[in-house]
Amino acid sequence: MPATSANSQSIGLQKSELETPALCLDIAAYQRNVARMASFIIGQCGLKWRPHMKGQKAVELAQHAVRAGAIGVTCATVYEAEAMVDAGVSEILLANQVAGDRKARRLARLQRLATVISATDSAAHLEILSRAALAEQVTIPVILELDVGMGRCGVVCGKPAVDLGLVAERMPGIELLGLMGWEGHILKYDPEEKKRQAQSAMQALVETAAMFRKEGLRAEVVSAAGSGTFLVSAPVAGLTEIQAGGGVFSDLSYQKWGLEHEFALTVLTRVVSRPSPTRVLVDGGFKTMSYCHGYPEPLGVGAVKSLVLSAEHGNIELAEPNDSLRVGDPVEFVPGYTDSTVCLHDEMCVLRDGVVEAVWGIPGRSGRR
Template identity: 40%
Template sequence: MPYSPIGQSIQVLDTPALLIDLDKMENNIQKMAARCRDSGLHWRPHAKGHKTPAIAHKQLCAGAIGITCAKLGEAEVLADAGISDILVANQVVGREKVARLVNLRRRADVMVAVDDPVHIRAISDAATDVGVNVRVLVEVDVGMKRCGVPPGAPTLALAQEADAAPGVVFAGIMGYEGHAMSLDDAAKEAACKKAVGELSKTRNLIEDAGLCVGIVSAGGTGTLAFTPDFPGITEIQAGGGIFMDTYYRDGLHVRGLEHALSVLTTVISRAAPDRAVADAGRKTTSSHPSLPEVKDRTDVVVTGLAAEHALLSLTNSDIEIGDKIQFISGYSDMTVFLHDQIYGTRDDRVEVVWDILARGKKQ
């Protein structure tokens, strides 16, 4: 029987290793679910950060109505793990991908974002060919200037085209106020109010034209403090906060959630009294847009990452070669996908090991 670390101290793990503090993650899940529930909204958390069906099931058990993902390949992994209600919050383009989409619809109630008639026609042709109906959300540009049609009449026109297309079910609209994430609280609140207001007015316009807008989807962890408070939306997509990281805390000003994700690393060199090196570089943890920080120590600071090495600055430190320390993730979205497994821990002992099954699912 192969060796299992279950029940063992995290100190026995070889490094670098990706860790999740289960108590903290589960608390974060409950807090985010409660934030949506108390605002009268559904929660459809994003899985692009954790890429792990076992974690998605924890979110569903906490009250999520479905799961959001960024890639069709992630949706396929989630469906294979028994998850049905899945939003691909992205445009699915190309004959091969659309064929996968409509065939995925046979085993999951997947829906996708569209922002052009080209998307609708491609899905319609493929869906009618195999005899399925695919739900779509028209993506609205609420200020981020990425994907999405302008609010108002352009969104109505695309909704009407979706509603008329065989094999396509117009399910609603979505928008992402990503341009507001890094603003200070006052400016962020104002930007969220404006973004949700655009979605709300557009929803009213579409419904006045006789179409049902069952879903109005928006929100991220960086705006979770404000977006749910404004009327007009039906669900929130925020998901990354279940891990929390230094970027969410310092760059996006997220409060009230605990740092759950860390990287266990070993000190491999101490060439001088004021510096050391650990075995977790950019191939293990993200340095952009925020460096990781050392957990529970003030005498050791991460000053930079090379490909395989973390550069550490020491102040009156007793750290030695062979010591294991934990890095709080700088940005979880750019850290998890670097690993094959997550070690779920409780009280610094390994409770579960999860394969990151949607890792590498870029298509």
């Protein structure tokens, strides 16, 4: 925890006593969301769960997920993976391509402490990983990322993927374990269409896995799905593991994408000015709450006509006059998207029944990747 941390000495305080702005986790709601995901993914679908930590960050959350049945975690950056390994997580999937020799060497060095599988989607990238593995005298396990329709990274499904699999298999210092696909393009669809789209995206992944096996390539890991898709993707036969992570917090974006989880993560702000009966200024703006994928929503202030976020201010225009909110009163927000909100904070205040139980650091949130 940084020495300057605003709330590091807040254990035992009521939520309303926190210094604001403060990122707050309702630990009981979080644990119920974890239990929901573990029960569906592991219990009902019989799959492994490797929750994505790109938005959760705090290593204590990874440790809890593992205790709840996760096999390990998914990370977006080498720095996140390093933090997880430091915290004792031994099974990690780095679901992004790491470029640059120095960073690839960091990924290679992690292999001495844990299994850190890397996504890859090109021979050029495999060469970077191979060089790093040979230099560090380790083997880097990889899975091929397939483009299952999102149009981001990923090799084309079918024969191009098999051809790249053959390249990976021959590459020194590389161990091919399987495939992954992230069907992020289907988040926006209504439930029926999403189900159809999930079926087709997951089918492309699973059929390519079958082609791998026919060719003698390993496909023991077939990994996919996020918090806005796992309910429709996980039931498709042939996957082995699910990456969904952010649903343990939930937020207005996941709600929009069809997830009915509790809002476990909020941002606590405080009223700093009341210029008129319909206007409320709070001490949290876009440096505190992201509006990527949608604006946050203040709780308990009545109907909101508009919300403008400047750097340090949230400027709320109420639909009706409200004289009860006074300067200094707390106002809590549900994030529009937790993934892009957590990374704006140094610490997460963990609350049980409204009392601070712990304060966790948020590693890997800023420039270090």
